[in-house]
Amino acid sequence: MTKAHATWVIHLSLLIALLIVLLPLPMDWRFLRPDIAALVLFYWALALPHRVGVATAFALGMGLDLIEGAPLGLSSPGLMLATLILQFNYQRIRQFDPIQQSVVILVLMLLSTGIEQWLRNVTGVPALSVGALFALLFSMVCWIPLRAVLRHSRRYYEVY
Amino acid sequence: MLAIQRGAVDTVAFASDVVLAPFDAWDRLMGSLRSRRDLEDEVLRLQQENRVLKGQSQRLASLLSENARYKTLLNSAREIDEELIAAQISALSPDPARHVVILDKGAVDGVRQGQPVLGAEGLIGQIVLTGQYSSRALMITDSAHALPIQVNRSGLRAIAEGSGVIDRLVIRHLAATTDIRVGDLLVTSGLGGRFPQGYPVARVTHVDIAPGDAFAVVSAAPASALDRGRHVLVVAQGALTREAATP
Numbered sequence: 001m002t003k004a005h006a007t008w009v010i011h012l013s014l015l016i017a018l019l020i021v022l023l024p025l026p027m028d029w030r031f032l033r034p035d036i037a038a039l040v041l042f043y044w045a046l047a048l049p050h051r052v053g054v055a056t057a058f059a060l061g062m063g064l065d066l067i068e069g070a071p072l073g074l075s076s077p078g079l080m081l082a083t084l085i086l087q088f089n090y091q092r093i094r095q096f097d098p099i100q101q102s103v104v105i106l107v108l109m110l111l112s113t114g115i116e117q118w119l120r121n122v123t124g125v126p127a128l129s130v131g132a133l134f135a136l137l138f139s140m141v142c143w144i145p146l147r148a149v150l151r152h153s154r155r156y157y158e159v160y
Numbered sequence: 161m162l163a164i165q166r167g168a169v170d171t172v173a174f175a176s177d178v179v180l181a182p183f184d185a186w187d188r189l190m191g192s193l194r195s196r197r198d199l200e201d202e203v204l205r206l207q208q209e210n211r212v213l214k215g216q217s218q219r220l221a222s223l224l225s226e227n228a229r230y231k232t233l234l235n236s237a238r239e240i241d242e243e244l245i246a247a248q249i250s251a252l253s254p255d256p257a258r259h260v261v262i263l264d265k266g267a268v269d270g271v272r273q274g275q276p277v278l279g280a281e282g283l284i285g286q287i288v289l290t291g292q293y294s295s296r297a298l299m300i301t302d303s304a305h306a307l308p309i310q311v312n313r314s315g316l317r318a319i320a321e322g323s324g325v326i327d328r329l330v331i332r333h334l335a336a337t338t339d340i341r342v343g344d345l346l347v348t349s350g351l352g353g354r355f356p357q358g359y360p361v362a363r364v365t366h367v368d369i370a371p372g373d374a375f376a377v378v379s380a381a382p383a384s385a386l387d388r389g390r391h392v393l394v395v396a397q398g399a400l401t402r403e404a405a406t407p
Contacts, residue, residue, distance in 0.1 A: 069255075
């Protein structure tokens, strides 16, 4: 395994993604917010699977729960499972063109959101309505530009 | 676990202040660019409003003393010493399924878990988590929230549940023959000991009675617009809840 280089870029991008979660939106429009944090996590899991994996997914999920004031552990399991799937298949998914990739990302987001909503129902925390699935489509649209930005910064700072 | 979440309340409030700083600066800039005329108009409007409110509060003082006299006559010495803490909503919870706001006052200001939060026109929620310098309030329309209410006109007691929609509360399990009408004011009933009695909560907007059903479904709109305005009051309760909490 190579020595880590410039991993601060990973941490910084995850932190910025968490701050984007805090950007103000009108109360009824909040469900349109794309899940940037999950997208950034998926990008790094795809690009550097030896640096970003299930443990990072766990920590990010905890961060999201703390930000939302939800019971700890609602977001983590879904993100961890999606990251695990990426870990097993990253070589194949890397070969896809961006549009195919964004479809894969959509499926992964459906999986992680589905698990989160199921956990919410189990623990009695209000779950999202079906309309909230729009946010996943927005997230899918965000994948291509976000991937471009992160890819550029990964190459510029030579993160590995 | 709770300690971590409490710490996170402050951290998140600080981070969202940082994120919101450019928006606040813009608002302040726009505010400072308002014309003298606008400001004069607003001062005039506020002076008039102040005069009206002062007039009403004169009546309030006499009513309060009258009420106190009646209470001594009835030998019920339940004094309500409520202290109000002025707070501002500094952020909304990013979770779209929940109606939770972050307030800029915390434990050091006297905010405690369970205290009611009032808006300009009525109750808007209660404190669920306090940090040192900020706190989280659950709004009455959150679908995990329910509160005991009373119809002001008839004294009928019921439970108003949050619907997950910002302008709607639901009252279920009311017999279809119950005396409740569109326009009725719902106030806190004081049962359960969490909310003091008599704060306006909502106004009935729909009474749906499906033919053949035993129960009516009553919808109400919160008295205070929950998605407008930033200034709220936290009721630091005194004797009333302490008495209710320790039977």
